[in-house]
Amino acid sequence: MAGIPDATLLIQDLLSPASTALAAATPALISYHLSTLALAPPTLLTAVVETLTTSPSLWRGNATRSSLDGGWPTLNWARAKEVFDAVRNGVVYRAGELTKQHGTGWTARRRFSTFFDAYFAGVNADPDAHPAVRLLLASAALAALQIIKGRKDKLYVGGSSLIGRNEKEVLEAWDAYFGAAPETGVGEWSGPGRGEFELHQADGDEVLPAWLAAQTLPMMSVDSLKAGPLPGLLSILSYAFSSSFSHGNLFASLTSDLSPTPTGLHWNVPSPSHTTLTHLLASPLFTSLGPLSRSVGRCLEAAGSLATPASIAALRSTADGAERVANRIHREWASCAWSDASSDEAFDEETREHKEPWTALKSLLFSLTLVESSLLVVLAPQPATPLKRELARQALRTLGLTYFVTMKFGVEGFGAWRGVWSGLVEIVRGDEESCEQLMRELQPPAVGKLHEREVERSVATFYLNAAEQLMKPLPNAHVEDPVLRCCRPYLENTLHRETFESAHSVLLAIFATEKGCASALAPWYTALLLRAYPTLMTTSQLRLAFTTMVGCLSNSDDALAWYCVQELISTIANLPPSPTSNTALLESTPPSRSLSPVTDLTSTDASPEPPTSRDFSDAPPTRLDEASTLSPLETLALQLPRGHLLLTLIDQTTAVNLVLLRSLLDRIWDFVREEEEGEAKDALVKVFFGTLGEGLDATKREEGVRYWMERGEELDGATSAAL
16 A cells, blocks of 8 residues: 555665665654564564664664674664664554454454564574674563553553563573673673673663663562573673762862852863763763662562572672762762852852752662662561671661761651661661671761761761661660760750751660660750750750650669759749740740751641651650640740740659659649749640640559649639639
8 A cells, every 4th residue: 555664665774784874764664563564474574673683774783793803893872772762662552553453352462472473583583683682672572561561551461471471581682691791892701600790891881781671670570580690680780870870980070170259169160070960960871760770679689589699799799889889979079169068058150050969969869779778678588697787787888878968858868768777777786796886887087076067977967876776786885985975066066956966866765775874874964955945955855855864764763863853843943933925935946957947836737757666665755856746735835934844844744653753743733833824824734634634654644633633623713724
């Protein structure tokens, strides 16, 4: 029929000499013929596909062995991408045509299977075809089926005859690719015994195979991948991951390309660093970083499940590579002036428009989170062996090296990162020696010093967060030094709010786990807390910290717990009550923080971040950033000049033991009666009543109710309002 392209003409064009310029419509013709050529007989379809594998004009003469050394030339990336897209689209269109003709039942699936019989007959027809071309054609067909499956078409493409068969073809193509590696110049096997594929060629030679892996491997099951050449896949993907970040040399020349000006730091553009980052962000591997990272992760899961010496060696090599990249980037970022800029105001107007450095850094963080989450899948199942703990420590070190990026999302990062962090810590936590070793590995330089630079302070913050999580198994000697020494500079410095909160969380974890130094710290920490409001802590944070300390001390030393409460009582007694002042509420808000805001005291609808897992169960929370928001009644009670301290004192009824409860209730009662009548006092009474009725545990509730029944009427109208 006139106007319908002839497949034989396409074959003729593909068989033209390498110097022949193909028409711009060639990719569209490939898609068209793959989707429409008759399957009975399939000879012409097979011929078209076979011609694709060896076409001189399509591959510009690079689809045949070199006449000089017999090796395989590198394929042109742009042309390979064109062919991949054309073939993938053609297979997707073929599914659409079959659905139109045969519906979505068994007949359509059988015809689709027949199509792949003809297709792979062409792919595998020439044993001397370029292994990368075979890999490309097999991967394009599988990617098409994954698209059809992902969009949930009614045509079922699962099962052994379609996706199963295509996955097998792809893995066999990878086997052939790695088998030909010593001849291709793409890489070579490092030698018998290791089973690891070492790459040593230019980055451009590795773009296509890594990109092809990223198109299909994320959707393949772990069981399917276990049948493939995992050491080779992990090596090639690990190299590509490293290449996506210039092997860690992202900021090698950034320092020399920055210059101070009267209006702020200026980035010289064009410059070597700008050219490097611009090209990197536009590179094929970087733009495919998401699927590339998922491919690495999926292969890690398969390698861990397979657990052969070769697969474990490949897994460890991949983890080493990720840490190496993170370490280089951390080191280079710390050496440049950009890392000291806390806001856009540090730059001149032109430089503020450039986001390339942070785009690269955030991409690194998200990619590492994907990779480490897959590693966690391998490490999490019990028992936690020494190898698992070693790999978990390494993963935590890697996360620590990029924590200066994570802190842009808050002290506990984002949801996926928190899940990975908590899971890895849980693995390490089960062994005291492993915990102490990790803390030594994470220890920041100049312990005991206030780190002014953000990139250095992030190391200290990450270290303190790890110390809080691992507090229970850590030896007392290690807690006393260097952990406490690292805390001290930050405990009364809110200029760096995240590190301040992490340092206090470490102190609370010391009390919660009843470490040996807890008793010695209690008097000092009590004094610090009593002068912390409002310049250092919010009311909620003060209440959480003081109650956690007293509650934990009550488990071992009632006398020391009462000493701390007495100090609070003395502080309240030294502040005479006065008429209600609205300024008290306004003064109760601490300095704002830029990244993870402390909840405003007047807010009642903000939701705190969900807590991460702790190493001690049934204990008070230890993170200041997890302090609960104030209720409307508590907010109203803060209008009393002593309101923050009285609320804190009322909280201690939940922390002290029964033997001290009556004495504490008497002191609270005296202070409440001293307050001026009004809404603020009424609110305080209601908070007190609510704590006695619902906040006490079973051992103290009866005594609390009895006390209220004895004394409640003394409050006259306030009592009636509370009831």
